[in-house]
Amino acid sequence: MTLQRRSLLAASLAAPTIANAQIEWRPSRPITFILPFAAGSGTDAVARVLAQMLGAELGVNITVDNRAGANGTIAAAAAMRAAPDGHTLFVTTNTTHGANSWLLKRLDYDPIADFTPISRLGQYVFWLTVGADVPARNFQEFIALARARPGQISYASGNGTGIVAGATIARLAGVEMLHVPYRSTPPALTDVLAGRVTSIVVDLTPTLGHVRDGRLRALGQTNKRRSALIPDVPTLDEVGLTGFDLQSFAALFGPARLPPEVVATLSAAMQRIGARPEYRTRMAELGFDGFTSTPEELNRFVVEQIAAWGEMIRGAGIEPE
Template sequence: MSAAPLARRRALLAAAAALPALPLLPRPARAEAWKPQRPVTLLVPFAGGSGTDAVARILAELLGPTLEVPVVVENRAGANGTIAAMAAARAAPDGHTLFMTTNTSHSANPSLMKRIDYDPVADFTPIARMGNLPFMLVVGEAVPARSVEELLALARRQPGRLSYASGNSTGIVAGATMARMGGVEMLHVPYRSTPPAMTDVMAGRVTCMFVDLAAGLPHVQAGKLRALAMSTKERSALMPDMPSMAEAGLAGFDITSWNGVFGPAGLPAPVVQTLNAAIRRAVERPEVQKRFAALGFEAFSGPPETLDAFVRAELVKWRELIEAAGIEKE
């Protein structure tokens, strides 16, 4: 090596040694999976004994071991689901308060109610869709009708005398749609939730109602209610022998409830990812699918983005259903 380059090298080394020591920069930390620090509350907008309550309790049972904390179902029924929805929207966005809800709060209410104090899109973080909860038209055993055609004929002979109960928005819209499409006049009797509505149908105080399979099927099997048709366009795989409302003569009748899990707006991405993964793992297990099917619940899930797009589309769909049924905002 020549003298000139060697001298330059020595000068550079000396200059470097004179600089103050710089702290070592930490390596970027990998994002850690979120873990809840206390029990998680799963809010449900309907009373115990409703279909959504039954689905929520199975989900809570499955999520607890995965999240390593208890998941507690809390029923806040009333005001067509708005009480629970507002509580969920106002909760801290930390993953410890979740909302298992349906199209009642997140699709129909904006078109049924003159005022709601929450926005189904802006005030919530979508976490995971849970599946569909098909409805069926049922009557009390004392009602002299064994088909939709016979029920509508009975209503035509007694205008305004027959009634339909509802415990949620699906029941409201399905009942009004049946009356409009069937060309009959029926009295609407609203309830805070499904169980008390079913009680009055079984007792003969109300003629009929649309009820989800999870809540109504045990009473049909016990002979306390008579099922006439599914509320869907086609027959349900869960009840293949029961005709659809379309088959029963009301072409185009297609009303189904859905379930999903949400958190408050602003829920951090790691929280959403952890919860979505836990829910999807639970729902996709074959033995869990069998448990849900026994309730009459069509369980499936997907990423949060699909639930967000689905809710936006359902808001439009339910507005059109409600307008077509001639239901005015209250």
């Protein structure tokens, strides 16, 4: 695909060099985080914790601008077009900076060339969950139910991870399931809780409370290795989908051509935040494994993730739309 080739060629140029940045930058007005998902989503919760901590570090207020829809492309386009002055940043995930390169025939932004990497924020933990009324107590019973009712068992999605995970589960298990897409996780989750959709592969942040109170049932987590956040929940690899390993990340970007002194200030602030135990603790309370990185590390990681998501999407048999 032309976009992927252009992204990979641009990768070495996209990572900012901050070692020689001598001028200290300070924001002159409030900063805005643009988000590709709705209020109440896992990304929204992570972004609001980050806004508090980074705002305190920089001595400025940070507001969150939720722009859900079109699989994150609306928000990505808005962040891409923002003035490269450090006052508009993009908190996003592998949906816009991994999966979309393969899920969409046309992408109006380049995830490498059109953004300045600042820092990874951490990693989500996703799990397959079903509503309390679904007659499946574990993953094996869920697949048996899908085999008995071909095309009648459904899975909701509110992001690229949910789309790819649901299709991959169906393919590996050899069952036919109905995909029900949503603009974001909150409305998708509402319909699963109400029994209108059977299942959803979703992150812990908006669902952990529902699992604990019995309104949702967790059948397996998507990482190949069990997360310390939910050590009692088996992985899908353990319960029959051998080799299943799907990971989802969040990261902080600016628009392209962000000045080196801006990147240096933001990167240094993120490194200080990431070094504090409070960052991991507060993110863990959301069901998110929080950590930070350098801009260069994030740049390399996104290039790798674009390739990895391409393999998963092709393997799931998903055609770009």
